[in-house]
Amino acid sequence: MRIRFRMKKNLSGAEIVLEGLKGEGVEVVFGIPGGALLDLYNMLYDEEGIRHILMRHEQCAAHAADGYARASAKTGVCIATSGPGATNLVTGLATAQMDSSPVVALTGQVPTAAIGSDAFQETSTFTLTMPITKHNFLVKRTEDLPKVIHQAFYIASTGRKGVVLIDLPKDVLAERVDIDTDVHVKPPGYNPKTEPNIMQIKKAVDVLVASSEPVILAGGGVISANASEEVRVLAEMLQAAVVTTLMGKGAIPEDHPLCLGMGGMHGHYPANKALSECDVLLAVGTRFSDRLTGWKTEQFAPDAKIIHIDIDAAEINKNIQVHIPIVGDAKAALSAIIRNLERRLEKSGGTSPRNEWERRVREMHRICESCINTDGDDMLSARMIKEIGRILKDDTIITTEVGQCQMFAAHFYMTKKPRNFISSGGLGTMGFGFPAAIGAKVACPDRDVVDIAGDGSFLMTCQDLATCIENDIQVVVCIFDNRYLGMVRQWQELFFERKYAHTHLGVTPDFVKLAESFGCYAERVERPEDLREAFKNAFESGKTAVLDLIVGKEDKVLPMIPPGGGLTEMIGVERCNI
Amino acid sequence: MISLLVEDNPGVLARISGMFTRRAINITSLTVSPCEKPKLSRMTVVINGSERELEQVRKQLNNLIEVIQVRELSSEDAIVRDLCLLKVSAKKEQRAEILQLAESYGARVLDATLSTLTFELADEPRKIDRFVEIMRHFGIKQLLRSGICAIARD
Numbered sequence: 009m010r011i012r013f014r015m016k017k018n019l020s021g022a023e024i025v026l027e028g029l030k031g032e033g034v035e036v037v038f039g040i041p042g043g044a045l046l047d048l049y050n051m052l053y054d055e056e057g058i059r060h061i062l063m064r065h066e067q068c069a070a071h072a073a074d075g076y077a078r079a080s081a082k083t084g085v086c087i088a089t090s091g092p093g094a095t096n097l098v099t100g101l102a103t104a105q106m107d108s109s110p111v112v113a114l115t116g117q118v119p120t121a122a123i124g125s126d127a128f129q130e131t132s133t134f135t136l137t138m139p140i141t142k143h144n145f146l147v148k149r150t151e152d153l154p155k156v157i158h159q160a161f162y163i164a165s166t167g168r169k170g171v172v173l174i175d176l177p178k179d180v181l182a183e184r185v186d187i188d189t190d191v192h193v194k195p196p197g198y199n200p201k202t203e204p205n206i207m208q209i210k211k212a213v214d215v216l217v218a219s220s221e222p223v224i225l226a227g228g229g230v231i232s233a234n235a236s237e238e239v240r241v242l243a244e245m246l247q248a249a250v251v252t253t254l255m256g257k258g259a260i261p262e263d264h265p266l267c268l269g270m271g272g273m274h275g276h277y278p279a280n281k282a283l284s285e286c287d288v289l290l291a292v293g294t295r296f297s298d299r300l301t302g303w304k305t306e307q308f309a310p311d312a313k314i315i316h317i318d319i320d321a322a323e324i325n326k327n328i329q330v331h332i333p334i335v336g337d338a339k340a341a342l343s344a345i346i347r348n349l350e351r352r353l354e355k356s357g358g359t360s361p362r363n364e365w366e367r368r369v370r371e372m373h374r375i376c377e378s379c380i381n382t383d384g385d386d387m388l389s390a391r392m393i394k395e396i397g398r399i400l401k402d403d404t405i406i407t408t409e410v411g412q413c414q415m416f417a418a419h420f421y422m423t424k425k426p427r428n429f430i431s432s433g434g435l436g437t438m439g440f441g442f443p444a445a446i447g448a449k450v451a452c453p454d455r456d457v458v459d460i461a462g463d464g465s466f467l468m469t470c471q472d473l474a475t476c477i478e479n480d481i482q483v484v485v486c487i488f489d490n491r492y493l494g495m496v497r498q499w500q501e502l503f504f505e506r507k508y509a510h511t512h513l514g515v516t517p518d519f520v521k522l523a524e525s526f527g528c529y530a531e532r533v534e535r536p537e538d539l540r541e542a543f544k545n546a547f548e549s550g551k552t553a554v555l556d557l558i559v560g561k562e563d564k565v566l567p568m569i570p571p572g573g574g575l576t577e578m579i580g581v582e583r584c585n586i
Numbered sequence: 587m588i589s590l591l592v593e594d595n596p597g598v599l600a601r602i603s604g605m606f607t608r609r610a611i612n613i614t615s616l617t618v619s620p621c622e623k624p625k626l627s628r629m630t631v632v633i634n635g636s637e638r639e640l641e642q643v644r645k646q647l648n649n650l651i652e653v654i655q656v657r658e659l660s661s662e663d664a665i666v667r668d669l670c671l672l673k674v675s676a677k678k679e680q681r682a683e684i685l686q687l688a689e690s691y692g693a694r695v696l697d698a699t700l701s702t703l704t705f706e707l708a709d710e711p712r713k714i715d716r717f718v719e720i721m722r723h724f725g726i727k728q729l730l731r732s733g734i735c736a737i738a739r740d
């Protein structure tokens with residue numbers, strides 16, 4: 009472990025915080041200053057080792073830190089002042105925590121002596137954020153800062169990753185102390201288990217070897233653990249189909265012949281069929297969310313022996329009862345399975361081929377792929393996203409807002425690499441995609457970053473176009489402009505007799521003018537065939553660009569599992585003839 | 587019944603009780619106190635839930651950073667105590683009977699006035715339940731129980 013603090017004389021709390029951040033390898037922070045943070049910002053302004061990006065809303069600071077983390081596998085950092093700054097962060101922190109994204113948040117707080125007095129801009133950030141963080145700290149003494157900062161990063165980035173918040177009273181940041189902390193005290197109650205139990209691995213291999221129709225379900229944990237390569241290798245060894253969750257999108261290249269794409273509520277029909285028909289399900293880094301399993305969990309892999317690899321023991325048997333639990337890091341567990349399987353196959357002289365299953369999986373993959381590659385009589389939204397998929401480079405990072413736009417992207421856009429599809433899965437936060445794109449672009453400046461947005465979602469965080477222009481951060485926002493809170497409207501159409509209660513968004517704003525007023529490049533696109541030119545213009549403009557894609561007002565994202573339904577009861581599957 | 591060893595930090599109680607609230611699990615009883623280890627506290631939590639809920643609770647508690655140890659205890663492998671303070675009306679003609687009953691339960695008189703008697707009884711919860719039931723006949727004026735403390739048998 010690096011030694012982060014040698015004996016240092018007379019440092020202020022603010023200086024210790026910055027030393028600590030640098031010691032943890034932090035290069036960039038997203039934030040907004042305020043009264044309680046004056047001391048910190050005063051030092052941060054002169055700090056050459058850390059780039060501060062001034063956001064225009066604290067929610068965006070949290071989303072940007074989250075997007076940065078998801079794109080780069082590093083821990084993202086956001087900063088907000090006390091009171092309203094901290095409450096504004098909350099949505100962003102809850103979003104990151106739900107998707108196990110490593111984020112450290114620093115918040116200002118009123119001076120320790122004023123805590124509890126309802127002082128100006130006082131809110132109990134510590135109690136407020138307890139249920140939406142992995143852990144949080146309220147620092148009462150400046151000398152505790154080195155330990156707290158180190159522990160915060162350690163906790164955020166190990167085990168099941170998540171959000172850690174450090175609440176920093178004004179006097180704690182101002183006070184000067186001598187620091188000689190070079191010992192790093194691990195929190196005594198925190199021992200994330202990473203190495204899988206070898207007996208469980210053997211049991212899993214027994215079951216996998218004997219299986220005739222195996223499916224691997226890859227969740228966000230695969231991406232978080234950087235275990236994509238292991239998933240691909242194992243799938244090929246077993247001729248297993250690979251289905252992903254929304255969070256797992258990109259865990260295997262979606263054009264891989266064994267990949268059936270995303271499963272679940274708006275997943276591919278073949279993926280859901282495979283999930284319900286398999287005889288062995290190897291689920292990796294997934295929490296079996298209700299969006300994946302459908303409402304009738306008895307239709308979820310009913311005949312399968314289920315192996316579940318997860319770093320969080322509390323996920324085992326939480327939503328779905330499993331047969332072989334393996335608690336540990338996905339990469340470590342998958343590598344152990346692969347090694348064990350190799351040895352087993354050497355002894356028995358090779359695989360018993362699953363020719364028939366492999367043929368079916370490849371056939372199902374072809375159906376998914378042709379569904380994406382051909383336009384047929386699709387709705388305009390689907391044709392737009394398919395065309396976008398043909399235009400963008402393979403290493404483009406896609407972020408999404410929430411709603412139909414998100415599900416169109418999840419269903420019809422083929423992600424080729426891990427960390428290239430960034431979406432709010434657990435919390436489903438409208439307004440996430442654009443600030444997350446900012447974070448992703450800061451993390452990966454050499455890559456294209458595109459936010460697939462809805463018109464409703466984009467209005468929730470669009471003020472950060474200013475951040476992009478001021479800081480020269482180039483992203484492309486593609487608004488799927490249907491003038492509706494489309495996903496809710498779709499449910500009203502299908503299940504509430506087309507009574508569109510408060511889902512119509514009117515005609516304002518003119519997104520092109522809005523974007524132009526910030527100094528962005530903007531263009532309206534009405535036909536999919538004009539997209540290529542529009543993207544060319546957008547990228548060549550050298551600025552953040554907003555493309556206002558006019559799509560069908562009543563486009564629906566199909567197929568879907570209707571409310572109350574199970575995996576095999578999707579509606580709108582006519583096009584997925586299988 | 588779960589016995590916890592936790593860091594004695596400000597907010598640790600809120601964090602633990604908050605976990606139960608968030609997971610919609612009802613706490614029947616919860617006690618906290620310092621223990622033999624410096625800077626650590628021991629908690630005993632009793633919840634009324636299914637086997638599956640209990641398993642989830644145990645794991646979620648383990649996930650809390652400040653929780654150092656989680657141990658499930660059953661009444662067979664633990665010594666369990668609850669403390670009861672009870673004030674009962676004691677009219678002159680019933681006084682003797684109340685005192686006699688209290689003695690048979692091992693309850694101690696803490697205070698006596700012309701119209702009331704106040705008892706202390708530390709025992710297994712079931713014993714206390716019975717003591718309380720009996721005292722109801724005489725009219726309980728105030729009753730409080732500390733919640734359960736449990737220590738594992740060796």
Ligand SMILES: Cc1ncc(C[n+]2csc(CCOP(=O)(O)OP(=O)(O)O)c2C)c(N)n1
Pocket residue numbers: 409410411412413414436437438439461462463464465466488490492493494495496
């Ligand atoms: C912050 C927030 N508020 C409300 C919702 C509920 N909700 C889910 S999808 C949706 C509609 C999104 O509309 P839009 O961004 O235009 O996307 P579309 O579905 O039209 O593609 C709403 C309101 C949400 N997910 N997040």
Ligand SMILES: [Mg+2]
Pocket residue numbers: 462463464488489490491492493494
């Ligand atoms: Mg819309």
